[in-house]
Amino acid sequence: MKDKVLILNQDFSAIAVCSIYKAFLLVYLEKAEMITRSEAGALRTITRTYPVPSVIRLQRYVHVPYHGIALSRHNVMRRDNYTCQYCGTIKNLTLDHLLPRSRGGETNWQNLVTACTRCNSRKGDRTPEEAGLKLLRKPIRPSLQYFLKMHLDTTNQDWGMYLGVKE
Numbered sequence: 001m002k003d004k005v006l007i008l009n010q011d012f013s014a015i016a017v018c019s020i021y022k023a024f025l026l027v028y029l030e031k032a033e034m035i036t037r038s039e040a041g042a043l044r045t046i047t048r049t050y051p052v053p054s055v056i057r058l059q060r061y062v063h064v065p066y067h068g069i070a071l072s073r074h075n076v077m078r079r080d081n082y083t084c085q086y087c088g089t090i091k092n093l094t095l096d097h098l099l100p101r102s103r104g105g106e107t108n109w110q111n112l113v114t115a116c117t118r119c120n121s122r123k124g125d126r127t128p129e130e131a132g133l134k135l136l137r138k139p140i141r142p143s144l145q146y147f148l149k150m151h152l153d154t155t156n157q158d159w160g161m162y163l164g165v166k167e
Contacts, residue, residue, distance in 0.1 A: 010060060080114035086136070094115055095113070
């Protein structure tokens with residue numbers, strides 16, 4: 001999340017993440033106000049220097065229809081932090097259906113996990129229990145706040161108070 005800015009709606013709810021330049025443009029055009037400055041330096045023109053935003057708030061409330069996070073290979077792996085949910089490795093990753101599709105398993109957030117090819121092959125056409133595998137974490141349907149909280153790092157500590165993270 002380096003060089004990213006958290007966008008808050010007028011009611012201080014997190015709605016998106018954008019680049020520093022997009023956030024600066026929103027502030028410059030007075031469509032948003034800077035809530036928190038980044039310590040990443042400054043934006044410079046020939047005659048002026050501007051602070052780099054870390055959190056901005058829109059001036060007007062924007063109704064954002066929330067349809068949830070799209071179910072995709074990338075988002076499942078992101079949710080699982082790019083690690084095999086059986087052994088914890090980060091190499092040769094695939095997706096695995098907990099209840100295999102051949103046995104009626106659906107393709108949804110609660111039935112998909114990230115697995116390395118070794119564990120996926122070992123599991124085969126069985127459930128993890130039948131294959132003697134234990135999940136590191138139960139799969140959940142993530143939200144935008146879940147992804148933002150998951151990827152907080154030292155450069156964006158100031159995002160925490162807007163995402164419900166206690167310091």
